[in-house]
Amino acid sequence: MGRGGGKFKRNRGGGRGGRGGGNRDDRGGHRPYQTFPEVVKENEKFENYYNDLLDLPEEERKEFWAALKRELPNSFRFCGSKGHALNVKRLLETRYIPEITRITHDGVLVDAPKPVPWYPDSLAWWMTTPKNVIRKFPPFSAFQKFLVSETSVGNISRQEVVSMIPPLLMDLRPGMIALDLCAAPGSKAAQLLEMIHRGEEARIRQVVQSFGGSVKTEDEQEDEAARLEADPSDDGRATGMLIANDADYKRSHMLIHQLKRLSSPNMIVTNHDATMYPPIRVANPEDPSKPKYLKFDRILADVPCSGDGTMRKNVNIWKDWSPGNALGLHLTQVRILVRALQMLKPGGRVVYSTCSMNPIENEAVIAAAIDRCGGPKTIEIVDCSDQLPLLKRKPGLKKWTVIGKTGRVWNSWQEVQDRTKLEEGSAAATAPSRLVESMFPLAEGGESSDLPLERCMRVYAHQQDTGGFFITALVKKAEFKARPEDAPKKLQTTLPATNGAVNGAEPGSPTKRKLEEVELEEPEVKKRKVSEEPAAAVAVLAPEVETAAEPVPAVQPESAAEVKASEPSTEAPKAETTLDASTTTTEPTNGTAASDPTTPKPAPQQPQPEKKKKQQGPYEEPFKFLSPDNDVIKSVTSFYKISPRFPTDRYMVRNALGEPAKAIYYTSALVRDILALNEGRGVKFIHGGVKMYVKQDSPSAEVCRWRIQSEGMPILHGYVGADRVVVLRSKETLRKLLVEMFPKIANGEWARLDEIGERVRDVGMGCCVLRVEPDGTDPDFAEHMALPLWKSFHSLNLMLPKEDRSAMLLRIFNDTTPLINMGLKKDEEKKEEEENGGDEVETKEEDEVMVDADADAEAEAQDEVKVSEAEAAVV
Numbered sequence: 001m002g003r004g005g006g007k008f009k010r011n012r013g014g015g016r017g018g019r020g021g022g023n024r025d026d027r028g029g030h031r032p033y034q035t036f037p038e039v040v041k042e043n044e045k046f047e048n049y050y051n052d053l054l055d056l057p058e059e060e061r062k063e064f065w066a067a068l069k070r071e072l073p074n075s076f077r078f079c080g081s082k083g084h085a086l087n088v089k090r091l092l093e094t095r096y097i098p099e100i101t102r103i104t105h106d107g108v109l110v111d112a113p114k115p116v117p118w119y120p121d122s123l124a125w126w127m128t129t130p131k132n133v134i135r136k137f138p139p140f141s142a143f144q145k146f147l148v149s150e151t152s153v154g155n156i157s158r159q160e161v162v163s164m165i166p167p168l169l170m171d172l173r174p175g176m177i178a179l180d181l182c183a184a185p186g187s188k189a190a191q192l193l194e195m196i197h198r199g200e201e202a203r204i205r206q207v208v209q210s211f212g213g214s215v216k217t218e219d220e221q222e223d224e225a226a227r228l229e230a231d232p233s234d235d236g237r238a239t240g241m242l243i244a245n246d247a248d249y250k251r252s253h254m255l256i257h258q259l260k261r262l263s264s265p266n267m268i269v270t271n272h273d274a275t276m277y278p279p280i281r282v283a284n285p286e287d288p289s290k291p292k293y294l295k296f297d298r299i300l301a302d303v304p305c306s307g308d309g310t311m312r313k314n315v316n317i318w319k320d321w322s323p324g325n326a327l328g329l330h331l332t333q334v335r336i337l338v339r340a341l342q343m344l345k346p347g348g349r350v351v352y353s354t355c356s357m358n359p360i361e362n363e364a365v366i367a368a369a370i371d372r373c374g375g376p377k378t379i380e381i382v383d384c385s386d387q388l389p390l391l392k393r394k395p396g397l398k399k400w401t402v403i404g405k406t407g408r409v410w411n412s413w414q415e416v417q418d419r420t421k422l423e424e425g426s427a428a429a430t431a432p433s434r435l436v437e438s439m440f441p442l443a444e445g446g447e448s449s450d451l452p453l454e455r456c457m458r459v460y461a462h463q464q465d466t467g468g469f470f471i472t473a474l475v476k477k478a479e480f481k482a483r484p485e486d487a488p489k490k491l492q493t494t495l496p497a498t499n500g501a502v503n504g505a506e507p508g509s510p511t512k513r514k515l516e517e518v519e520l521e522e523p524e525v526k527k528r529k530v531s532e533e534p535a536a537a538v539a540v541l542a543p544e545v546e547t548a549a550e551p552v553p554a555v556q557p558e559s560a561a562e563v564k565a566s567e568p569s570t571e572a573p574k575a576e577t578t579l580d581a582s583t584t585t586t587e588p589t590n591g592t593a594a595s596d597p598t599t600p601k602p603a604p605q606q607p608q609p610e611k612k613k614k615q616q617g618p619y620e621e622p623f624k625f626l627s628p629d630n631d632v633i634k635s636v637t638s639f640y641k642i643s644p645r646f647p648t649d650r651y652m653v654r655n656a657l658g659e660p661a662k663a664i665y666y667t668s669a670l671v672r673d674i675l676a677l678n679e680g681r682g683v684k685f686i687h688g689g690v691k692m693y694v695k696q697d698s699p700s701a702e703v704c705r706w707r708i709q710s711e712g713m714p715i716l717h718g719y720v721g722a723d724r725v726v727v728l729r730s731k732e733t734l735r736k737l738l739v740e741m742f743p744k745i746a747n748g749e750w751a752r753l754d755e756i757g758e759r760v761r762d763v764g765m766g767c768c769v770l771r772v773e774p775d776g777t778d779p780d781f782a783e784h785m786a787l788p789l790w791k792s793f794h795s796l797n798l799m800l801p802k803e804d805r806s807a808m809l810l811r812i813f814n815d816t817t818p819l820i821n822m823g824l825k826k827d828e829e830k831k832e833e834e835e836n837g838g839d840e841v842e843t844k845e846e847d848e849v850m851v852d853a854d855a856d857a858e859a860e861a862q863d864e865v866k867v868s869e870a871e872a873a874v875v
Ligand SMILES: C[S@@+](CC[C@H](N)C(=O)[O-])C[C@H]1O[C@@H](n2cnc3c(N)ncnc32)[C@H](O)[C@@H]1O
Pocket: 163, 181, 182, 183, 184, 185, 186, 187, 188, 189, 245, 246, 247, 248, 251, 272, 273, 274, 275, 302, 303, 304, 305, 332, 534, 535, 538, 539, 540, 541
C-alpha cells in the first residue's frame, strides 16, 4: 500500500459538493458571498412518522430529537497500510494531544479529539471542539495544520463515523474477491482495499528475506494476516481483489481519485448500474469452451438512499423530507441487493447499508430480497450482536406501516389492494401511487414471513452522537434462482450449493429462457431500458462526508392503476443497454472477443468507432498487457536488476496500440486476467493498475529512460538489485533531501550528504531506490520507506511531489521550512529540472500531465471532476 500519500490532487479550493457545500461552487471555486436563511429544524410529518415508528420511551425520544438537531462531530480515519496508519496516529497522540488537552476555555478544559471506542486499533477519531476554540489556541492550529497536511497526502480520510461500520462487518480477509456496488466517493471502498492488503508488507518481507533480499520494514504487527499462510500463493503479495463500481460516471472518477492514493494493483473501478451489473468472465481451465463468471466472496451494497439519517450534516432534509423519497428508491434498492446476492459465492457475505432510518429502504428491502432469492433456507441474516461490542445499536424493526405520497398511512398491502379495487373505474382516483407489495412487512404464513429482522442493525443519532445508519449482513447458504419481480412465487427454486464461479449453459427455447437466465446470474433488470431505470433517483453523497444530496424521486406512476405499473417491465432486452451473460455461445455484439474464452482477445490496432458510439460517457482507453519479452520490459528489468521473483507478465499500458508510450502500469495476476478476458465484452472498466514506470529524458543512452514512479515503489523496491539502491539511515540526511530540491553532488559537494555521500557519488546515473531504514532509536523517525531518487551529472532529486515533501517534513521533523531550490539561477534551474525529470518536482498534477498519452481519458476526467476531498478545512 502506498505510503506517505500517493496522488492526492492539490486542493484547488475544492468545495464539499452535494448538500452542506456552504459558500463554494461544485467545482471548488468560491462563489460571491451570499447568506442562506437558517433552516428551521422542524418537520411535523417527519417527526410524527418516526415517533410512531420507533416508539421510543419518552426520555429517549427527547434525546433522539435533540441529537438530530445538534451539529455532527468531526471525524476522521487514519488510512493506508496498518503499520503506516499506526505511525501517523502515534504522532497525533504524542505530539498534538498532550498540548491540546491542557487548554482551558472559559474556565473549562476543552474537549480534545478522542478515538472512536469501537473502531479497531483506535484508527478512527472524532472531535466536537467548536471552530472558535480551534482558531483561538495555537496547539489546535498546529493540530489543524497536521490534519490538513496528512489529509492532502492521503494518510487521513474524513469520514463520518457511522459510515465506517459496514466494512467492519464484511469479515473481508486477504485473498478474497470483493465488490463494492455503489462505491463513490469511496470512503468504504478504501477501507475494503486496506483489508485486502492487510499484512502484505510483512508477508512480502518474509519471502524477500528468504531469497536473500534486504528489504526491511517496521516491526511486525501482531496480526494473523501478516503471516505468510494468510495469502501465500503469490510470494506474499496480496492476491485478493476489489472491484469498486458506481453508476455515476463523474462520481466514479472521484472514486478513482480516492482509491488511487492506496496504490493498489488489486483494484478495478467499473461504471455500471448495479441493478444490472454485468457478469465478469473468468478463465475456465476445466472446460475452456464454456464461459465462467466471477463470483464474489464479499459484496458491499451501500445503496443510494433518501439519507434521512444524515440530517445533522444536511440540514435541508428538515425541510425537504417527504415519505415519497423512500418510496421512489425502494425498488432500486431491492434490485441492487438481489443482484448482489446472485453474484455472491455460496458461503459469501453481502453487507447492505443505508444512511436512512426508513424501514421501506431497510428492513423491507432485506425481506423482499431474501424472499426473491429463495427465502431463509438460502439467505441468512447474520447475527452481528457480538461484533463491535462497544457500538450501541438497536435491533431491526419487524413491523412498520407505509405512508403514501399523500400522507395516508397504510397498514398492509391488503389494505392497498382493497382500496385499489374500490377505486377502479372511479374518475376521482385517490388510491396510492408508488406503493408496491414489498414495501410492507411480509404477509404471515409465507416461508419468509418470520425472518429474524431483529438481527438488522439500526444506529440512531443519540446513541453515540452520530448520524443515523442501517446495516445488515447476509450470508448466502446455497445457489438459488431469483424469482423475477413480476413472477408468481412458485418459480422460486433452490439449487444445490456450488463453490466459486458458475458455468454457463446453452440458452434454450423461449419458454425455458427465463429460468436459464437466472441460473446464469444474468441481471434480471437488464431487460429494462436504461432510461427507465431509477438511476435518476440516486441520492448522491457529498464527497467527503456521508451525506445525501437532493433525493430525486424516481419516475413513478401517479394513479391507482399505476400501482401495478410501477412494477418492472418485462420488455425485451435492448441490445445496446448491456452485455448478455446468457449468450454462452454467441460472442458480444462488437465481435472483438475471440471464441476461446480463456485467452485474452486480440485487440484491434485502433479504437473501434462503433465501440465509441456504444459507450455511455467518454471513451475509455483500453488496457493492453505487455509481453514479458517486450523490449522496454526487458530493459527496465535489466537496468534495475529486478529479481526474477518479480513477475514481468503483469505490466500494461493504456492505449489501443499496446505500446509503452509514457507510463507502464502494474496489476495483480487476477486483475490482469479479468481485464484481458473481458476486453470488448462491454464491461466498463475505467481504472486498474498502479503506475510503475514513467518515461522521461535521460542524460545518456546507458541510463534507463523509465524511472520508477513513487506509487509503484512500495510494490517493487524489495526486488530491485543492490546496484540501484541507496540506503539512508540518518534523519538529518533525509531532511536535507526533502528541503533541498536539487542538492548538488558535483565538485565534491556529495560530501555534504553525510552517510549517503560516497554512495550517491558512485551510484550510476538515473533513477534509483532510496531506502530509508531508521535505526529505531527515534520514535518520530521509525517508518521504513522506499522513495525514488534521480541522480544526474550535477545533483540529486528526490522525486516526490512538493506536497509529499512538505507533509513528510511536518510529520517526521515537525518542520514547516519552505522547500529550497539552492543557488540555482533561472536557466541553470531549468536545465537542472530537465535533467532531473523535473516535472515531478512541480506538483502532483504534473505527474498526471506527464502520462496523458497513456491515461489521458482518466486524467482529463479527473481534471473535470476536481475532486474536493482534499478540502483543507478538515476541522
Ligand atoms: C450512499 S452513496 C455510496 C457511498 C460510498 N459507499 C462511500 O462510502 O463513499 C450511493 C452511491 O450509489 C451510486 N448509485 C446510485 N444508483 C446506483 C445504481 N443503480 N448502481 C450503482 N450505483 C448507484 C451513487 O452515484 C452514489 O455514489
